[in-house]
Amino acid sequence: MSAFAVRPDLSIGAWRVWQRHRDVLLTLWKSEFVAQLAEPVIVIFALGLGLGQFVELSSGEDYVVFLAPGLIAMFAMFAAVFECSWGSYVRLEMQGTYRAIMATPVSVDDIITGELLWGTTRAMITGSYILLVAVLLNPWFHMVESPLAILVVPLLFLPGMLFSCISLCFASVARAMSQFSYFFNLVINPMFWFGGAFFPFDELPEWAQVLGWFIPLTHVVDINRGLMQGELHWSLLGDLAWIIAATAIFYWLALVGMRRRLIE
């Protein structure tokens, strides 16, 4: 098979790889999960309530209400990114996990797809947890204004997949662990700050809005915000299409990168 083949060579093996990651998480869940529970709550209080006191939005809504959909998108992004950048690189180079699996009937495309599905799962778990926190705090802060918010959970699949693919693309060309600082400083952190989670785009100059359109996180935040506030526009379909198209492109790039890396 050519490294550039468009059609992935997939089987149940992708699921087997996902199961391997699940089993590892179930073994290590104390260190993986518990420590992460506090952070979103801290951010909601520090930024939403602390900083929020001094922020007056032209829409008139409370800053914490504006912020919540962005936090879900952002933390979900980080969950996928950590899993499929550092996590995948460790399995690729340090632990030899991929090469061990390659000797079994599981194909390289299965391995990559299993990794991506796992990164997606981590994003969905993290995003759903923050939504749950928002719902629990709703009597006081009204962060979830519409029952449509429940749709955020299944729709997290898409950004989970997108950010996993983007991260794995980078992991497939990285030659050392230290190179991930480029990825984080030049790709992920700018996306974190400028992805529409912390401030509204509509009042910025037009060039900034155009720039924002190219940031993947922006589209995820738009969708989450629409669902949580119960304000649906046709433009959300555009956001959805944007994410699906970008995911397809980055999925293919991740496959090509990893095939080139793994098949000697």
Place this chain on the structure above:
Amino acid sequence: MHQFPVEARGLVKTYGSFRAVDGVSFAVREGECFGILGPNGAGKSTTIKMISCVSPPSGGELYVGGMDVRKKAREVKSILGIVPQDDNLDPDLSVRQNLLVYARYYNLSKREAMPAVDEALDLFQLTEKADARVDDLSGGMKRRLVIARALVHNPRIVVLDEPTTGLDPQARHLVWQKLRLLKSRGVTMLLTTHYMDEAAHLCDRLIIVHRGRILTEGEPRALISEFAGDQVLELRMSPGERAPLLAEIQGAPGVAIEEVEDIVYVFGAPEATQKVAEHVNDPSKAFLRPGNLEDVFLRLTGRGLLD
């Protein structure tokens, strides 16, 4: 048509302009232990990678279980048990989990895998360590676990890439013992090694490879008597000491002489080498010993296996 468990014809693997495997042909028979013996860089591991479908051949034909590795990668991999050169066990999982998770890659259900896993743990003396973390195992235990892992799905052919490299002698003998046991159960095995004693010990037939090509093929004993004679005289002499002796024994009947670094090797039948030994003034510098596969390699290449 391709009835052999493994059959290679004119197999080639190139990396850029480098030919790692350069036209290799061999066939592994059902139930035998077939060896690929050669120094580091001879193309042994590359051949194994092509057989195990993780590296596609650049040329030639390769059939495993009668199937073309280029077209039936998944099917080929499902009948193979692979023991790679390095212990790529899963450090995030326990010993038992390593076997269970690996069996799942072969689509064994947990119910099918459980008895096979317990049997493999028992066979390789790892039952006590079943819940240990992989990082807590000794080198020998890791190696045994890697071999056990390759057997859980009951493969038709077991492929071992340098199974004892880096092990201490005791751990090595334990691994050999387990491999002999597998052989007695009729498992077809293909192994690479650069240890001649390992090859002589375990293999029914072998090929000796050097720089991507096959130098010779046959049964270990037959190869030794053909190329090394039954007895070898080793003379450990400085170049100054050896010159007069060499002049004296040059052309002696029934022997072949090879100089490698600081040792002179004299190959031949026992009587012939014995006769040569009588020419040596200082007996502490002459050693008579049976021929081995290293000598075969030496005769064929003029150099040692382990350099």
